[in-house]
Amino acid sequence: YIKNGKENKALNGKPLESITFIQCAGSRNEKHLPYCSSICCSVSLKQALYIREKFPDALIYIIYKDIRTPAQHELFYKRVQEEDNIFLTKGDVVNVNSNGNGEMIIDIDDTLLGEKIQIKSDVVVLATGMVPTTLAGEIETKEKTEEQEESDKKEETLDGKKEAESAEVGAKILNLAYRQGTDLPTLKYGFPDSHYICFPYETRRTGIYAAGCVRSPMDISASKNDAYGASLKAIQLLHAAKNGVAVHPRSGDQSYPDFFMQRCTQCKRCTEECPFGSLDEDEKGTPLPNPNRCRRCGICLGACPERIISFKDYSIHSISSMIKAVDIPDEFEEKPRILAFLCENDAYPSLDIVGKYHLQYDPNIRVIPVRCLGAVNVVWIADALSMGFDGIIMIGCKHGDDYQCHYIKGSELAEQRMENVQEKLKQLVLEPERVQMFNLSLDEYNKIPTIFNDFVEEITEMGFNPYKGM
Template sequence: MADEKKFAGYICTGCGIGERLDAGQLETTAKQDGKLAEVKQHQMLCSKEAVRMIRDDIANQGITHLMIAACSRRAKVEAFNFPEVALSRANLREGVIWLRPQTSEEHDDNQETTQEMADDYIRMACAEVKYMTAPAASGEQALNKTLLVVGGGVTGMTAAVEAATAGYPVHLVAEEAKLGGVWTDLYQRVPFRAAAKDVPHGRDLDLPQPEDPGIEALAAEIETNDKISVHLNAKVTKTSGAPGRFSVDIGTESGGATTENVGTENVGAIIQASDYKPFDANRLPEFAYGKTPDVVTGFELEKLAKEAAGGPIKRPSDGKEIQSVAFIQCAGQRSEKEGHLPYCSGFCCTESIKQAMYFKAQNADCDATILFDDLRTPGAAGEDFYRSAQQAMVTFSKGKASEVAANGGLKVKFKDLILDEDTELDCDLVVLATGQVPNVGPDPYAQLAVEEAEDEEEKAKAQAILENAPPSILNLDYRQGTDLPQLKHGFVDSHFICFPYETRRTGIYAAGPVRRPMDMKQAVEDAAGATMKAIQAVENAGQGRAVHPRVGDLSYPSFRKEGCTQCKRCTVECPFGAINEDEEKYPLFNESRCRRCGTCMGACPVRVISFENYSIDTVGQQLKNVEIPDEFEEKPRILALACENDAYPALDMAAQAANSGAELELTPWARVIPVRCLGSVSLSWITDALNSGYDGIVLMGCRRDDDYQCHFVRGSAIAAERLSKVGDTLQSLNLEPERVAVYEVAITDTKRAPQLINDMAETVEKIGMSPFKF
C-alpha cells in the first residue's frame, strides 16, 4: 500500500557512545519496546558512508519513519536531513553520556543509571516517530517576488533600492508628494565614516565632517529604476492575504481625502518603513517654545540652514546673523513627566554636534554651546565626530537646562553639573534636541480590547483609547487588528536581540526609526537587513516553508473540526495573527502566516489541533513511554519540558562544557523533552505525567519581560498564564505544589539550566516520591 508505514532505527556508537553505553541493549530496546522492525548500528552515523546507507534504505526498502539515536537534534542537522520521511532523534551524546560523569575507567558507578537514561531516550524517540508524518507543503503557494515598501523616507527608499538591486520588483508607497520623508529638509547629515587611520594624531587628523545627505540622489536613483513603482500622495487602504500572496489596495490622496482610484497589487512580502514624527515641542513651555521664534527644534534648524544655502544662519525674529547658540539636549526625552518621552532617541547628540558645526563653519567666533547630561555618539563617526567639534571650538557643558527666559534676548537657565551650581547663559538662538516618536498605526491589541470587553464601561475605555490613536498604516484585514503590534513605547514590535526586523505578522518587516530610535546611518543598515529578511520570506513562502526560528519547516497546523468547541482561544492567543475564523466561527488556519510555534495547540482545551511532526501525541507518547520505577527502587523520574530555542540549547552547551572538563552534570532521574515553545505545552501533558508517576516536572521557557527573548514573542508569557492554574491540578490530586516548577532560561544559562533540574531532584528527595507510582 502506498500509505504503509515502515519504521527503521539507526544507532551511532561514535563520539564515545559505544564506550559508555551498551549499544546491543539499545538495539534490543528499540526492537522490543520501540517495536522497530529494523535497527542498525554504525560507528559514525553522520559520515558520508552512513548517510548514504540510510538514504539507500529509504529508497530501496521504502522506509517512511526514521529513529536516529546519536547526538542532539541540534547537531548534524545537514547530515541527518531526510525531508521525505518522518524523523525523530534520541539525544544520547549531549543528553546522556556528556552530562553523566564516568566515575572511573575500570568501574563506572553511574553506568546503570546512565544506561537506563539512554534506554528511555530510545523508547521516547520510537514513540515520537510513530505519531509523526513527513510534512509536505500545502500546495497553495506560488513564488511572488514583488515587495511592498511603505514609507518614502531614507529607510523606505534604501529598502526599495536594495530589493531592486537583488532583482525583486518593488511598489513604494509614500504619503508625501515627494520622496524624502522626515529627513527631506536635512541640510547635511552626520558622517557615515570614522577618521582616517593613516593620518598622524593631532589637529590635522582627518576627522569626519558633516556630509551631503544624499537624499535627492537616492530619490533620483529610484525614479530611474524600472523595477521600482512609486506611488506618491498614497496610502495602503487594505492589506489581506499572507506571505507570498498578500493583496494590497493602494489609494492616492488629494486634499487629505482618499480618492476612488484605488489599485490592487499582489506582493510576496511587506516592509513597513514609515519612519518617525518629531516630538511636539509645544509640550515644552518651560523652554519658551512657541513664545518666541528664536527657540527652534533641531528639525526646524535644518530648514534654516538649508535656506541659508551655506551662508550664515539668520535669527528667525529679525534676520540678524546669529552670534551665539545654545543646544539643549534631551528636550522632552529621558523624562518620566507626563507627555514626555521616557527613552533616549539615540541620534540627538550627534545631530546637535553637526548643527553646532554649521555655525562654526560660517563664523569661527560664533559661541556654540551644547548643554548635556549624558553625551552619546553612536555610529561609525562616533567619538571622532565629537573630537572634530572640539577642534572647531564647540563648547560642551555638562548641565541640565530648566528654563528659557525670552524677555528681549534669550536666557537659558541651567544647573552646572560639574560645579553643582545654578547658572545662566545668554544667546541669540536656542535649539531643542527633541526626540523621535514612531510613526505607527493603532495598537491592534487595543482594537481587540474593544471586542473582548466584558462590560460597557470596559468597552467605553477601550474605545476612548482608539479614538485618540493614529490612523492605520497597513489596514490589515486580520482578526487580530489592522496594524503591527507595538512595544511599550509605541515602536513596532521586533525581536531586537535575536531577530531584528521581524514583527508578529509573518512576512511583514519593520525597518528604521519605526522599529527603534536611530540615526540615518543605522536606518540605512536597518533597511538593508529588513529587505534581506523580506526576500527570505518570499522565497520560503513560495516553497511552503516557515520563517524563523523554524526556517524550512513544512508542517502547519490542522484541526479536527468535529471536536472543536469554537472557544476562540487559538485565534486570540496566536502571537502572529495566523488564525482567522470562517463563516461558521471555526478556526481558519493560514499556514503562510504561521511560525509553527504550536501556541494554538497548547491553547486548545479539547486537544484537536496538531502538526504533522509535532502534536499532543508526539510529546504525550514520549513521556508515557519512559519506564517509571516503583517507589521501592528509589529511582525518581523528573520530566523536563525545555524550549528548543533557549533552554534546550543551554542544556546542550552545558553538556559540551562538561565534556571539555567543566564540573557540570545532570541528575540521572531527568528525562528531557524539547518543545517548540513553552506556549505549545498542553496542560494535558502535565496531568498525564503526574498520573503516570513522575515525581517532578520542570518547565523551562524563554524570558518574557519587556525586553523579551521569547523566539515566538508571547509564547512564554502565555504559558506562564496557563501554568498558573497547575496548582489547582496538583491540589485536586493531593500533590505538593513544589512538584511542578516553571523557569525562564536564557541560552547562555549553561550552568543554571541543568542545575534547575538537579534542584527538582533535591526537592523530590525532601518531599518524597509521587504516590502515583505504579
Template sequence: MADMKVGAYICKGCGIGERLDTAQLAMIAQKEGKAQVVREHEFLCNASGVEMIKNDIANEGVNHVVIAACSRRAKVETFNFENVAISRANLREGVIWATPADADKKELVQEMAADYVRMGCAESIKMLIPRTNPSLGHNKRILVVGGGISGMTAAIESAKTGYDVLLVEKTGSLGGWAAKLHKRVPNREPYAEPVDTGIADLIKQIESDKHIKVFLNSTLSKTSGSPGQFSVDISKESGGTTTENIGGIIMASGFTPYDMNKLPYLGAGKSKDVVDQLGLEALAKAAKGGAIKRPSDGKEVKSVVFVQCAGQRSDKEGELPYCSGHCCNTSIKQAMYFKNQNPDIDTNVIYTDLRTPGNGEDFYRSAQKKGVTFTKGNVGEVVPGSGGLEVKFKDLILNDDAVAKADLVVLATGQVANSGIDMEAQLLAEATERDDAKKAKDAGEAVAQHQEKPKGVSILNLTYRQGPDLPHLKYGFNDSHFICFPYETRRTGIYSCGPVRRPMDMAQAIEDATGAALKAIQAVENAGLGRAAHPRSGDLSFPEFRKEGCTQCKRCTVECPFGAIDEDEARYPVFNESRCRRCGTCMGACPVRVISFENYSVDTVGSQIKGVDMPDQFSEKPRILVLACENDAYPALDMAAMNHIQYSAFTRVIPVRCLGSVNTIWVTDALNSGYDGVILMGCQKGENYQCHFVKGSEIAHTRMSKIDDTLKQLSLEVERVKTYEVAITDIQRAPALINEMAETIQKIGMSPLKF
C-alpha cells in the same frame, strides 16, 4: 501513504561508545522502540554513516529515521533527509556530557540513554512525514511602505537582488526627513566633518531602476492575504485606487518629530529663536553655507546653545521616556555648521550624557578641536529676554546653578514612531469602557465618560481580526525584538525597519533597511515553497485540526500571536497556513487536543513522556521531566553540557517548539505516569520578552499558574511543578534549576503515583 518503517541509528562517536553500551541501546530500539532497521556506527555523521542511512531509505524503505547521537541542534544539515520523518535522541550533550563519568553512575547514565532511545522511537512512530503547505504563495514582489532613507534603501537593496519593488510614499516626493537635512553625520572615517546626505543620489537610483515602481501621494487603504499572496489597495491623494498583488511587505513609515511646543518651559512657542533640530536644519539650508540667521529678526547668530534630551529620557507626563539615539551626534554636527561658518560663534552643547553611537568619540573630538563647548548640565528653563535668550541650568560638574546667554537655542527633541493605530491600547480602552458601563448599570448609575481611545492613522489597514496595524511596544514602536529577531513582526511576511522599529540615526536606518529587505526576500522564497518563516524557517509542517472534535471555544483563535487563525461562518477555526509560524501555541491552547502538526503534536510529545521506563516507588530513582524551549532553554542545556556543567541523571529533557505549545495534558500525564517533578523552561516574558514567538512564554505561565489545582486534586505537593524563564546564556542557571528540583524531590519524597 506508504507503510511506516522505522530505522534507528546509534552513533558511537564523540565518546558515546566509550561511555554507553550501544549494543544494549540497539536492542532497546528494536524490541521496545519497534524499529525494523537498527544499526550502530562508529561516526554516524561521517560520509559512510550518512550514506548508510541514505541507502536504507532508498533500498530498505525506511521512512522514519531515529538518530541517536548528538543534539538535534547539531549536524542539522548532515541529518536532513527529504520525505522522511526525523527524530533525534540526544546521547552526547543530553547524556554523556551532562553526567559524570564515575563508575558508580554508569548504570544511571545507561538508563538515561536507554530512555532517550525509547523516547526517540516513540516520537518517530507518532510523527507523520511533513507535507508542503497547500496554501502556496508564488508572488515575489516586495512592497515598501515609506519613501524616506529606510524605505529607499530597502527598495534599492531588494531590487539589486532582482526582485520587483513597489515603493509607496504618502507625500509628493521621496527622501523623508533626511531630504530636509543640510548635511548628515559622517558614517566613516575620519568622522571629521558633516557630509552630504546622499539623498539625491538615492532618488536618482530609484527613478532609474526598472525593478522599482514608485507611488507618490499614496497610502495603503487595504492590505489582505499572507506571504506570497498579499493584496494591497494603493489609494492616491487625488482619488483612484490601484490593487496590486505582492509577496512581502517592508514597513518603513519612519517617525514624526516630538512636538517641541509641549516644552514651554524650554522656551518653545514663547520665542521664535527657540527651534528644534529640524528647525535648525531648515535655517542652515536657507543660509546655503553662509551665516545662519535667527528667525525673530534675521540677525546673524553669534551664540547658540544646544539643549540635549529636550522632552526625552524624561519621566514627566507627556514627554518621551526613551533616548532617540541620534540627537547627540546631530547636535555635534549642527554645532559644526556654526564653527565652520565662523569660528568665533559661541557654541555650547549642554548635556546630561553624551552618546555618539557609530563613531566612538572621533566626531565629538573633531567638534572640540573646532572650539565647540560641551557642558555637562541639566537645563531647567529657557527664558526669552529683550537681549536674547537665557538658558538656566544646573552645572553638574561644578554642582552650581548657571546661566548661558544665547541668540538661538536648539532643542534636541526625540522621534515618535509613525506606527499607526495601537490596537492593544484601543482594545484595552474598549474593554475598560464596557467594564465601567456594566458596573454603572449594575449599580443603577449613569455611565461615566470613559477614557479617550488611542488615536492614530492606520499605515497598513490590515484586514486581520487583530486590527489594522502591527502590534506596538510600550513606547509606540513596532514590536520587533532587537536581539532575537530584528525586523520580525507579529504579522508573518511583514517586516519593519528604520525609526518606526526603534529610534536610530541614518547610518543605522540604512543597515536596518538592508536587513529587513533580506528578511522579506527570505519570506517570499519560503512562501513559494510552502515553508515556514523565522524562527522555524524551512519547516514544511502546518497546523491541522479534527473538526468533529472541536468545541468552538475560540482559544486557538485568541491566543495565536500571529493572526494566523480566523473563523468560518459556523465559528470553526480556519487556519491560514502561510501566516503560521509553527509555534504550536494553538495546540497548547486547545482543551480537547484536536490541533496538531505532522511532526509535532500532543501525541509526539505525550508518547515521549510515556516512553520513559518508570522505576517503582521503592527504587529510589526519581524521574524529572523537563519541557525546554528549543530556542533558549534547550540550547542553554546543550551549552552547559559542552562546558561540563552537569545535572541530575534522573532528568529527561524534551525540547518543545515554544512553551506556548505546552498542553497541560502533558503535565497531568507526566504526574499520573509517576514523574516526581516537572520543570517548564521558557523564554523571558513581559516588556523585555525574549520569546521567539512573542507571547508563548507569557501564555504558558498563565496556563501553569492554574496547575496547582490539578496537583491538589492528585494529592501532590505544588513544588513538584515549576515554570522558569531561561535565557540562552543561562548555562550555569539552567542545570542548577534541575538540580534544585532533584534536591526538592529528595526532601519531599518520591511521587505516591508511582506503580
C-alpha cells in the same frame, strides 16, 4: 538668523551672538520619551558647525546629559570639540526664560564644574527625540464620523473578520485583515514588536519586515544598512514560500497545524493566543487558519482544551507517546522520577552546552524538547503525573518587556496556564510545587544543573507521587 541659506539680520537687527542647543529635550525622561533617539547629539554637533561657518564670532553652547554619538560619529564629536567658540557642557537645564530684550536666559544645574551657571542666548534649540507614527494615540484617537463607523462595520462583516479584541492596537496605517488588529502590534513606545536579539526585522505579521526608524530610532546610514537586512529577510521568505516551508525560527519546517474541526467548541483560545495572528475566525468563533502566516510555534496546540490541533511531527499523541516511552531502569526505583519539558530555542541548546562542559546534574531527570513552553498542552502534565512521574519541570525563554521568547509570548502564556495546572494539583491533593516553571537565557546554561538538582531535592523531601502505579 539664516533664511534660504543666507544670513538674515531681520530677527533682532543684529548678527547672531549666541545660540544654545539643549540636548535630550524630553528624551531619556520617564515622563516623556524614556529612550534615546541616537541621532540628536550628532545633529546638534553638525548644526553647531554650520553656525560656526555662518557666524564665526557667535558663541555656541551645547548642554547635554551625555553626548551619544554612535559608530564613527565619535570622531566627528572629537573634531567639533576642537572648534573655537563651541562650548559643550554637561548639566540639567532647570529654566529657560526670556529677558524681554529678545534674548533667552538659561539656568543650568549639576554641571561638570559643580556649580550653577546661567547663559544668555539669542536662540535656544531643543533637540527633541523621534516618535514613531505607528504609536497608538494621536492617529488612533481621531474621531470617526458615523458614516465611517458604518462602512467599517460593513467591511468587517463582508470579510468575516472581527475587530481586534486584544490590546494589540496600533495606529491605523496598514489596514491589515487580521482578527487581532489592522496594524503591526507595537512595543510600548510604538515601535513594531520583534525579537530584539534574534529577529530584529521580523514583525509579528509574517511577511512584513521593519527597517530604519520604523523599528528603532537611527540615522540615515544605519537605516540604509537596516534596509539591507530587512530586504534579505524578505528574500528568504520568498524562497521559503516557494518551497512551501516555514521561515524563522523553524526554518525549513514543512508542517502546518491541522484542526479536527468536528470537535471544535469554538472557545476561541487558539485564535486569541496565536502570537502571529495566523488564525482568523468566522461569526461563530470557528478558527479560519491562514497557513502562510503561521510560524509553526505550536502555541495553538498548547492552548486547545479539546486537543484537536496537531502537526504531523508534533502532536498531543506524539509527545504523550514519548512520555509513556520514557524508560528509567529499576535501580532508580527508589529515587524520584522527574520529567523536564525544555523549549527547543534556548533551554534545550543550553542543556547541550551543559553536556559540552561536562557539568553534572541528577540522573533521575528525563528531558523532552518542545517547540515552545506555550506549545505544552496541560494534558501532557496530567499524563506524566499519571505515568508515575513525581515532579515536572518546564524551562523556557524569558518574558516581559525584554522578552526572549522566539514566539513573543509563549513562555508568558505557559506561566498563565500554570496557574490552572497548580489549581488542578490542589484539587487532586497534590503539592503545587510538583510542577515548576523556570525562565532562562542561553548564556545562563550553567544554572541548569542547580535548577535540576534543587528540584530533585525538593521532590525527594516531598515524597513520591501518591498516584504512582495506580
